[in-house]
Amino acid sequence: MAGTLAEKVWEAHLVRRGTGGEPDLLYIDLHLVHEVTSPQAFEGLRLAGRPVRRPDLTIATEDHNTPTLDIDRPIADETSRTQIDTLRANAREFGVRLHSLGDADQGIVHQVGPQLGLTMPGLTVVCGDSHTSTHGAFGGLAFGIGTSEVEHVLATQTLPLQPFKTMAITVNGALPPGTTSKDIILAVIAKIGTGGGQGYVLEYRGEAIRKLSMEARMTICNMSIEAGARAGMIAPDETTFEYLKGRPHAPEGADWDAAVEYWKTLRSDDDAEFDAEVVLEAADLEPFVTWGTNPGQGLPISASVPVPADIADESERVAAERSLEYMGLEPGTPLRDVKVDTVFIGSCTNGRIEDLRSVAKVVKGRRKADDVRVLVVPASARVRLQAEAEGLDVIFKDFGAEWRNAGCSMCLGMNPDQLAPGERSASTSNRNFEGRQGKGGRTHLVSPLVAAATAIRGTLSSVADLGLADEVDLTTFDGSPLDGVGAPPITETVVDLPMPVPAGAR
Amino acid sequence: MEKFTTHTGVGVPLRRSNVDTDQIIPAVYLKRVTRTGFEDALFAAWRGDPSFVLNQEAYSAGSVLVAGPDFGTGSSREHAVWALKDYGFRVVLSSRFADIFRGNSGKQGLLAGVVAQEDIEILWKVLETRPGTEVTVDLEARTATADDVTVPFQIDDYTRWRLMEGLDDIGLTLKHADDIAAFEEARASWRPKTLPAKHWPTETVEPARAV
Ligand code: SF4
Numbered sequence: 125m126a127g128t129l130a131e132k133v134w135e136a137h138l139v140r141r142g143t144g145g146e147p148d149l150l151y152i153d154l155h156l157v158h159e160v161t162s163p164q165a166f167e168g169l170r171l172a173g174r175p176v177r178r179p180d181l182t183i184a185t186e187d188h189n190t191p192t193l194d195i196d197r198p199i200a201d202e203t204s205r206t207q208i209d210t211l212r213a214n215a216r217e218f219g220v221r222l223h224s225l226g227d228a229d230q231g232i233v234h235q236v237g238p239q240l241g242l243t244m245p246g247l248t249v250v251c252g253d254s255h256t257s258t259h260g261a262f263g264g265l266a267f268g269i270g271t272s273e274v275e276h277v278l279a280t281q282t283l284p285l286q287p288f289k290t291m292a293i294t295v296n297g298a299l300p301p302g303t304t305s306k307d308i309i310l311a312v313i314a315k316i317g318t319g320g321g322q323g324y325v326l327e328y329r330g331e332a333i334r335k336l337s338m339e340a341r342m343t344i345c346n347m348s349i350e351a352g353a354r355a356g357m358i359a360p361d362e363t364t365f366e367y368l369k370g371r372p373h374a375p376e377g378a379d380w381d382a383a384v385e386y387w388k389t390l391r392s393d394d395d396a397e398f399d400a401e402v403v404l405e406a407a408d409l410e411p412f413v414t415w416g417t418n419p420g421q422g423l424p425i426s427a428s429v430p431v432p433a434d435i436a437d438e439s440e441r442v443a444a445e446r447s448l449e450y451m452g453l454e455p456g457t458p459l460r461d462v463k464v465d466t467v468f469i470g471s472c473t474n475g476r477i478e479d480l481r482s483v484a485k486v487v488k489g490r491r492k493a494d495d496v497r498v499l500v501v502p503a504s505a506r507v508r509l510q511a512e513a514e515g516l517d518v519i520f521k522d523f524g525a526e527w528r529n530a531g532c533s534m535c536l537g538m539n540p541d542q543l544a545p546g547e548r549s550a551s552t553s554n555r556n557f558e559g560r561q562g563k564g565g566r567t568h569l570v571s572p573l574v575a576a577a578t579a580i581r582g583t584l585s586s587v588a589d590l591g592l593a594d595e596v597d598l599t600t601f602d603g604s605p606l607d608g609v610g611a612p613p614i615t616e617t618v619v620d621l622p623m624p625v626p627a628g629a630r
Numbered sequence: 631m632e633k634f635t636t637h638t639g640v641g642v643p644l645r646r647s648n649v650d651t652d653q654i655i656p657a658v659y660l661k662r663v664t665r666t667g668f669e670d671a672l673f674a675a676w677r678g679d680p681s682f683v684l685n686q687e688a689y690s691a692g693s694v695l696v697a698g699p700d701f702g703t704g705s706s707r708e709h710a711v712w713a714l715k716d717y718g719f720r721v722v723l724s725s726r727f728a729d730i731f732r733g734n735s736g737k738q739g740l741l742a743g744v745v746a747q748e749d750i751e752i753l754w755k756v757l758e759t760r761p762g763t764e765v766t767v768d769l770e771a772r773t774a775t776a777d778d779v780t781v782p783f784q785i786d787d788y789t790r791w792r793l794m795e796g797l798d799d800i801g802l803t804l805k806h807a808d809d810i811a812a813f814e815e816a817r818a819s820w821r822p823k824t825l826p827a828k829h830w831p832t833e834t835v836e837p838a839r840a841v
Contacts, residue, residue, distance in 0.1 A: 139806065139809050139810055139813045140806055140809050149803065149806060149809070149810075151810070151813050151814075151817075153821055153822070154822060154824075163663035163664070163665075164663070164664065164665040167663075167664055167665040167666070168665055171665065171666070172631075172798075172800070174800070179824075179825060180823045180824055180825040181822075181823065181824060182824060183824040192838060193837070193838050193839060193840055194837055194838075194839065194840075195835070195837045195838070196837045197837075203661050206663055207663055210663045221824050221825055221827050226835055226837075227832075227835075228829075228830070228832050228833045228834075228835055229829050230835075240828075240829060241822070242822045242824060244820075244821075244822060247821065247822070270708075271708065272708055272737070272799070275800065276799055276800050276803065279800045279803075279804070280800060280803045280804060280810065281810065281814075282803055282810055284799070284802075284803065372828040372829045372830060373822045373823075373824075373828055375819075375820035375822075379819055379820040380820070382818065382819075382820055383818075383820035386818070386820075505835045506830070508835065509833050509835065526838075526841055527838060528838045529835065529837060529838045
């Protein structure tokens, strides 16, 4: 029978098929753990006298609470410190691998898996975090779970699950310059709504998706959850294999060959039936920004803040009014005139090396707008090290940005990186809920390119607004278009940037 | 999870309807990293009131809660069940429960029995006339008895079976441990393992400082 990618991965993990309304029991290949959702799960095991069944399929990292400054000093906030200390004690007690603050492999859990080569096609991946959908970019089934499910997976390495529905999202054509994969997903969410994906696994396909680099694909799958979906997936291809090859945990030798052969079968059959389908033309896309307090309230940057009175649907109108009030925006204001106080570049959505490279490319040799605070937070310590090796940190510092240590940071403001009440940010993260980045904080979700241009001009901007079209080279350092659109597989990236110079020499 | 057949303990009449999970345990307690020790958080907003039922000596050691209709509505927090159990409750009786609360209860070994509202009223009368009266809950027979009053309660067969067997979700899954082991046997060798840990050479990460 013809099957979708999601169905194939599901079938390959069936420990037991449920009968009579009972859920299926699915095997979990990789369980990622962080400090916020795991303490009670470990305690549950302890109370029941159960071990972690497969410590060798489990990996933990500290990310949500970690400070991004002074990481060598004790964590000031008590709740944060307790959660991190608890994770450390649990990891020790149960024999779970942990990458702690200060370790070169510490970072946001959704960066650590792919970066170590643990995230692969055809896996089931879970984590007590909704953005686990990120890992679906490799062609696996990856989704977030709650604390009691975390305990269940720790104890049994399986989960009882009811099947999902499937939705195909086809993006045809090629992205125009200055647009990125972030704009694709923001456009998808604006189109189907924040509840549009409810109950579905989304599979992204089409020419525009195939051309994306691995990291750009992760950005898309990451935000599937903002469309209400449980997971997002992209069928693996050469881009996927090239990304994985040679990573620490990638299969080697005969295992690699066997894996690739299997991975090539992981695609939806031509006659597979999806429960729903959505089609988008990439050529129509513009850089997207959100204006409201949910990720579905987004518009192309050339648009104006919506006028609620013009919205026909009663509940949408009320929602828009409430959002605009919270956001402190006048209906009808061109989005390009909206002034921001802070630009945040980071998170599991857009804190990877390609994101940092594309920002560096735009801001190189420029100064940020005077009153804007710019925070650059790499997704992991490795990303930070890589960026430093390429000299990106110097570009950011010269630009006037703060160069931080890795973590979730201002994406959710559980650590000291928060917006003040009423402060407005352009953020490359994934959620613009009320208070998400700090109590009273106002968030506009944007791509890294828009974030960079906004940091230069001080108002929401795209790279086209810089008026320096010829000066800003819209390709990455290896000559492929920015944000990895159409990037060739990553090999040894040639970087033509100056190496870091000692501070005194400048 | 302990097997549940019968339980006898002090009955606590809670004459309130629509007790939501925020009232059972307020959100501020959700920051904790433990799974036990939530007894102080149970009904936190009411515990300061000396006339609140649990603040009365005769009821303070209660283990069978007899509540008004629509118990456990609101957010799906599992902490609500933890707090009730930590306080010492083994049984909650009400004429109507929120679905998620009832589901969470079954998973955590708290018996949520549905009793007709007239019968709840009768139990309330008995428990209020003689504070400290013990209630015997017989899961096998699906009855609750206080003094000379015996009322029936409803619970679905599946949850009843689980409670009587003392099986939580994990226990249920582990009944299929053989299937899991067989699946693991056949698992392809290219699938990743986190241990032994492999990584690139360790490098020193410079702590960032405020500018
Ligand atoms: S970066 Fe933000 S969205 Fe991603 S895991 Fe951290 S808190 Fe969640």
